[in-house]
Structures are given as C-alpha cells and as structure tokens.
Amino acid sequence: METTPKKEEFDMFCYQCSQTAKGIGCTVNGICGKEPTVARLQDNLIFTIKGISAHLYHAKELGYNDSEADRFLSDALYSTLTNVNFDANDFVNLAVEAGKINIKAMKLLKKAHIETYGEPEPTKVRTGTVKGHGIIITGHSLKALEELLKQTEGTGINVYTHSEMLPAHGYPGLKKYKSLVGNLGKSWFDQRQIFLKYQAAILGTSNCVLIPNEEYRERMFTKGIARLPCVEHINGYNYAPLIEKAKSLPELDEEKDKITLTTGFSKSVVLSLGDKIKNLIEKGKIRHFFLVGGCDSPLKKMEYYREFVEQLPKDTIVLTLGCGKYRFNDLNLGDIEGVPRLIDLGQCNDAIVAIEIAEALADMFKININKLPLTLVISWTEQKAVAILWSLLALGVKGIYLGPIVPAWVNNDILKVLKDKYDIKIINKPQEDIKNILKN
Ligand code: SF4
Numbered sequence: 415m416e417t418t419p420k421k422e423e424f425d426m427f428c429y430q431c432s433q434t435a436k437g438i439g440c441t442v443n444g445i446c447g448k449e450p451t452v453a454r455l456q457d458n459l460i461f462t463i464k465g466i467s468a469h470l471y472h473a474k475e476l477g478y479n480d481s482e483a484d485r486f487l488s489d490a491l492y493s494t495l496t497n498v499n500f501d502a503n504d505f506v507n508l509a510v511e512a513g514k515i516n517i518k519a520m521k522l523l524k525k526a527h528i529e530t531y532g533e534p535e536p537t538k539v540r541t542g543t544v545k546g547h548g549i550i551i552t553g554h555s556l557k558a559l560e561e562l563l564k565q566t567e568g569t570g571i572n573v574y575t576h577s578e579m580l581p582a583h584g585y586p587g588l589k590k591y592k593s594l595v596g597n598l599g600k601s602w603f604d605q606r607q608i609f610l611k612y613q614a615a616i617l618g619t620s621n622c623v624l625i626p627n628e629e630y631r632e633r634m635f636t637k638g639i640a641r642l643p644c645v646e647h648i649n650g651y652n653y654a655p656l657i658e659k660a661k662s663l664p665e666l667d668e669e670k671d672k673i674t675l676t677t678g679f680s681k682s683v684v685l686s687l688g689d690k691i692k693n694l695i696e697k698g699k700i701r702h703f704f705l706v707g708g709c710d711s712p713l714k715k716m717e718y719y720r721e722f723v724e725q726l727p728k729d730t731i732v733l734t735l736g737c738g739k740y741r742f743n744d745l746n747l748g749d750i751e752g753v754p755r756l757i758d759l760g761q762c763n764d765a766i767v768a769i770e771i772a773e774a775l776a777d778m779f780k781i782n783i784n785k786l787p788l789t790l791v792i793s794w795t796e797q798k799a800v801a802i803l804w805s806l807l808a809l810g811v812k813g814i815y816l817g818p819i820v821p822a823w824v825n826n827d828i829l830k831v832l833k834d835k836y837d838i839k840i841i842n843k844p845q846e847d848i849k850n851i852l853k854n
C-alpha cells in the first residue's frame with residue numbers, strides 16, 4: 415500500500431485574492447509569494463477550524479459556550495488571509511494550538527451532554543423495526559433528538575436513530591423516552607438505501623447528510639445546521655410537519671433484529687473496571703488495547719478496519735467511537751473475565767472520552783500515555799477527524815496508525831513532519847500492522 419502522497423498534479427490551489435494566477439488560481443506558487451506547503455498548512459488549519467466549529471455548535475445548542483475557543487477561531491482564520499502569515503512552522507504550531515482548542519471544545523460538548531442527559535450507560539439497541547409509524551433521525555445533535563422524543567411521546571410514533579445518533583441510546587435522559595425504539599442502518603453513506611427501504615419520515619440534524627433521492631425527498635426534513643435542496647427545513651423545534659408526515663405514511667412492519675448493538679460506555683463505566691483491568695494486564699490476560707474508530711467512508715480501503723479487528727488476538731480489547739465502528743460493531747468479540755472486548759464510547763466527538771480514559775490508565779500505571787499498551791488506529795473522512803487528529807498530536811500521542819488514505823492536502827514535506835515528529839504511520843495490511851504493534 416502506498417505510504418507517501420503521489421506527485422501532485424498541482425502543488426497548491428489558492429484563488430482567494432485578485433492577484434491569483436491567470437485569474438484562475440495559484441497552483442505552483444502564490445503570486446504573493448506563498449509557498450505550496452504554507453498553502454496546504456493553511457488549508458489544514460481551516461479544516462481543523464471546521465471540526466472545532468462543529469463541536470462548539472452542538473455545545474451551544476445546549477447552552478454551553480467557550481469564549482477562548484471563539485477567539486481562537488477568529489484569530490486562526492485571520493492568519494490565513496492574503497499577505498498575513500507566510501511561516502510554515504507557525505502554521506504547524508497553529509495546528510497544534512487548534513488541536514488543544516479542540517480538546518476544550520470536545521470537553522465542553524461532553525460536559526453539556528452529561529449535565530443535560532446524564533452519563534451514558536451500556537445499553538443494548540435493537541436494529542429491527544416495531545410495527546407502527548416511524549421517524550428516523552440522523553446526525554449528531556442530541557438536542558434535536560431530545561425535542562423529537564418529547565413531541566412524539568404518546569403519539570404511537572417510533573423514533574429510530576441512524577449512524578452517529580446510535581450513542582444517544584446510552585444516555586439516561588434520552589433512553590427514558592419509550593418512543594426511542596432502535597437504530598436502523600449503519601454509517602452515513604447507507605442513507606439512500608436505508609431511507610428508501612423504510613417508509614418513515616426522516617430528520618437530518620447535522621453532517622453527514624446526503625442529497626436525497628427523489629423517492630424519499632418529500633419524507634425528509636432538516637434542522638439546525640443541515641440543509642438539503644428541495645427538503646423542508648425546520649426552524650426552532652416545532653416538529654409538527656415532521657410528525658404529520660410520519661402519520662401520513664404507511665406503518666412500518668415488525669422486523670426482527672439481525673444483530674443487537676451495545677453502546678453507552680462512558681468514562682465512569684470503563685474506569686469502574688480500572689482495578690480489574692490493571693490486574694488483568696499485570697497477569698498478562700490483557701495484552702493490548704486498540705482504539706479503532708473515527709469516520710467511515712465508502713472507500714474500499716475501509717475494509718482494513720474490519721479485517722484488523724477480526725484478526726486481533728483474543729487477549730486484546732477494542733475501544734471504538736464515531737461511525738467507523740459500523741465496520742465491525744456487529745462482531746461478537748466476547749469478554750476477558752467480564753471486561754468486554756468491544757467498547758463503544760460514542761460519537762466522534764467522544765474521542766475526548768477515549769483521551770480521558772487513556773490519561774486515567776496512564777496515571778494508574780504512573781507512566782506516560784505513550785508507554786501504555788494502547789495503539790490508535792484511526793480512520794478519517796471529514797474535518798472533525800482532522801481536528802481530533804491534531805488534538806491527539808497536541809497531547810503528544812505518538813505512533814497513530816492513520817487511514818484509509820493520506821489526506822490529499824498533505825504533501826511530502828508535511829508528511830515528513832508528521833512522521834518525524836509524531837511517528838504517524840499510514841495503515842498497511844492488517845496482519846502486518848498487528849504484528850508490528852504487538853512485537854513492541
Ligand atoms: S493569496 Fe497568494 S496564493 Fe492565494 S490567490 Fe492570492 S496571490 Fe495566489
């Protein structure tokens with residue numbers, strides 16, 4: 415598998431000012447003198463900012479704000495304006511700074527979720543349908559889900575989560591609603607099949623929504639940040655049109671679960687097993703932890719993640735989060751003396767839970783986080799994952815395996831920094847990677 419970016423067809427692309435080459439775009443060097451690596455690092459910073467913004471947005475939905483993060487976002491964006499900053503090293507430092515701010519943003523969002531809905535608890539989730547009218551809700555906004563559950567309670571309408579909404583089932587303040595009955599489908603890119611298959615009304619609450627097929631467009635609604643062409647947008651939280659639509663559709667038939675999913679492992683739940691985990695590690699019964707997760711994507715190379723988990727020896731434990739988990743969360747990995755071998759920590763923003771668990775385990779063993787028997791095997795698709803990657807690098811986490819592809823804006827200069835300074839590895843073959851990780 416290729417581990418270095420191929421020679422670019424163009425070294426950079428910038429068309430943000432009137433000097434732009436041939437009135438089209440600077441693709442070799444900036445007319446202003448901006449070098450390709452600086453242009454790419456500016457793009458990297460902007461992508462990281464997008465990820466942070468998503469986390470802050472959902473925290474704000476629940477009334478939680480962070481003025482330092484807001485200030486950082488405007489300062490960092492300003493640094494990418496024409497003729498402000500031409501210093502590649504400074505853009506690496508800014509990316510690290512952005513990673514730190516993203517940690518604050520993820521912590522804020524987690525605090526908002528826990529203070530509003532309680533700390534998640536392990537919960538089995540059905541994956542079939544219940545006879546009756548249904549609404550499928552996708553995206554990341556727990557606030558949008560809560561309001562929907564309030565308004566559907568007692569109406570006979572069943573609410574199903576999709577993709578990144580699955581972890582909602584673990585929150586006491588959400589699972590208490592009887593109308594929350596299950597989860598349909600897997601990660602974001604199966605929308606067109608799942609939404610076509612189930613004649614339910616649909617609500618998209620954030621990324622990752624897809625432009626709908628005509629067949630289900632008139633059953634779909636968006637709210638919050640999400641917008642789709644020719645799809646009705648709900649301002650505020652009056653879901654009457656969505657509920658009316660659900661009632662007007664035929665009832666869904668009863669469909670048995672093909673698999674049962676378990677979600678809702680919080681930091682407290684995992685750390686309540688801390689002494690047991692320590693004991694099992696010392697006895698050699700737990701050899702290694704893997705954090706395998708992040709974003710899913712339809713790329714063929716994503717098959718790596720299922721193969722990776724399938725091939726792990728039985729004395730290893732997999733923590734997971736984000737929609738990348740759907741690549742393998744149907745596998746029954748069993749447990750090691752009561753410690754589950756597959757632990758779903760939640761949405762992609764719950765990377766903060768994984769970080770806090772790793773920090774607590776490092777404290778327990780009185781070692782540096784990089785000395786833990788823990789390897790991160792991350793998949794990325796969009797810019798929240800970029801922000802999370804920079805958060806991990808800002809914490810000094812080394813040796814991360816990254817896939818499914820090298821980000822397209824990373825040239826050889828940037829990859830060299832990532833490899834030399836952070837020991838980033840690009841995923842190769844599952845068996846070889848496992849062998850290399852476990853030999854250390
Ligand atoms: S800012 Fe520089 S690189 Fe970008 S379009 Fe203007 S001259 Fe070209």
Ligand code: SF4
Pocket residue numbers: 577578601602621622708709710736737738762795796798799
């Ligand atoms: S984990 Fe990433 S790809 Fe998946 S739904 Fe969330 S933001 Fe989208």
